[in-house]
Amino acid sequence: MHDFDDIRSRDGGTPPREVLTPSSLNRLVRDLLEDALPLIWIEGELSNVARPASGHLYFTLKDSSAQVRCAMFRPKSGWLKFRPADGMHVLVRAKVGLYEPRGEFQLIAEHMEPAGEGALQREFEQLKARLDAEGLFDPARKRALPRYARRIGVITSATGAAIRDVLSVMARRWPLAQVDVLPVPVQGREAPPAIVQMLRKASASGRYDALLLTRGGGSLEDLWAFNDEQVARAIHASAVPVVSAVGHEIDFSIADFVADLRAPTPSAAAELLVPDAHALRRHLLQLQQRLVTLEQRRQQSRSQRLDHLLARLQAQRPQARLARDHERLAHLHRRLLGVQRESAQYRRMRMERLQARLLAQHPRQRLELARRRLQELSQRMRQSMERRLERDRLTLQQTGRALHAISPLATLDRGYAILFDADGKVLRSAQQATEGTPLRARLADGELPLTVASAPPKKSRAT
Structure with missing residues (x-):
């Protein structure tokens, strides 16, 4: 390629921008075909159908004036619902590609169906959907x-x-x-x-x-x-x-x-x-048998009812009624005697309960009960007063101890003293005493008269 460029340059021609090889040209054509026609439907007649051992399907799709080579690779070739043969009219969905070893364009088939049935099937589905919607x-x-x-x-x-x-x-x-x-x-x-x-x-x-x-x-x-x-x-x-x-x-x-x-x-x-006439005949025979069985059961039921009515009729004879009334009278007599015994026993028990209640209400019984009640209440009152006095004594002791703990006298017992002036007021500051002022000092065991020998110096205030 460099030699060719040199020759073109020496001859005065303009060198090309890019020189393509057959491989690169095929790739370029393939990309152009795939971009322009990504997926198409094509209808035509099959010819040269071949299925080698690899399982791929190779065929030519043609019409009256042209033909195109096609290939359908596994596994899609194995999904076909019919066996393609020469002369069949089919509808193919395919991508346009290029077979680079020969530089020939071809169709890569993805789906194939008989052309007539495919169109009819689509029309069938469209009509079915429309009528169903109606x-x-x-x-x-x-x-x-x-x-x-x-x-x-x-x-x-x-x-x-x-x-x-x-x-x-x-x-x-x-x-x-x-x-x-x-x-x-x-x-x-x-x-x-x-x-x-x-x-x-x-x-x-x-x-x-x-x-x-x-x-x-x-x-x-x-x-x-x-x-x-x-x-x-x-x-x-x-x-x-x-x-x-x-x-x-x-x-x-x-x-x-x-x-x-x-x-x-x-x-x-x-x-x-x-x-089915035979099945209906069998059904009628079954119904007939059921009817006969029902009639037999009805006759048997009527016979049993007649026997029952006859027994009731015989039971209504005067002798039978007198015997039943005599038996009933004897039963009522026994019940009356039982009721009388139960009534007498109930009255006797009630009288005993009333007598016990009357004895409980006698004055002597009531006085004895009142005396016992009074003794019990007196004992409870005395015990209550003793408990109350004991609680008050403990409370008084606790209060005395608490008052003594906060009393000034307890403080004096620890060696402290309280100063009073001549008027009996407590001296709270040394500045209240002047020279010669009489004072009284209160100690734990008595008082001492005191006189201020000299006045304490006055404290200066900070400005």
Whole structure:
């Protein structure tokens, strides 16, 4: 590269700012592609499908005028719900990238689905969400099926396998039901209008107790007539209950959600619409047996009641009544004697209690009690006075000791003296005495007359 720059410089040309290598150019192109198209959906036809031992999936996606190489790496290639093959029309979600070893751009697939089914599935989900928001799927509006339907209208293809299964099951289970086949196309563009018209006609006729909308299994495209919005609204507006049995057990259609009852298969729908005659016969036999048993029990109960009434009638004869009255009289006589004995015993005990109370109220008894009470009170008063005197004596001693502790005389006993002037006032300061002033000194054992020999010097005040 340096030699090339030198040649360009010698030739008079302007050297480039940067010279790229194939690797750096590929990285630049890859970054530009990934930034411009981070994630896209692309639809086309599969070709050159290859799945090597590594588990990755390599294929080409093409249309009538172009093609692009694609790769789907593990584990996403193992999550596919179908087996990709050449010629299939698919919808792919992918990122745009660059395969640097060859300098070719390619798609790195993250998800793949059959194109037709994917679009139909999205349309199905959108319609389902909208009708659900309007309340067409509300369980509260669904009606119960009649227990014993007399007339049933089956809206389906007259030549399909579904009608044969339905008629076979109904004939076996409940031959009494009248089944009318209401033929309509169940696939293609003409199917939805025909189904709507037949639903309205059957509902308005007032002839049927229930309607069955059914067909056999198929792909999502085959069953698409039963995902039509007008068909759903016709089912919702039906005046009689509608049972939907579209496809196999794993298939679900909009008609299934709107109908009053969804059956997994046409045969299952027939079993839900009519009862089982054999089971009903067994049930009737059981009811008959229960009725016979109840009647036997009723007869037995009536027989027992008659026996009881006969016994009561025999008990009402005059001899029996006289015997019962005699027995009752003897019982009452025994009770009377017992009551008399109890009354006499009660009066005797009451008299003894009154006599004891009367003796307790005699004057001698009351005087004796009063004398004992007086002695007891006198003893208690004397003891109380002694305790009170003792408490007062102890209190007086404690008070005397306390007064002596704070008395000036106790202070004098320790060698101190109190000075009085001629007027008998206590001398509290040396400045109160002048020379020649007579004083009296009070000691613990007496007084001494004193005279001040010289006046004490006066204290000077600080300025």
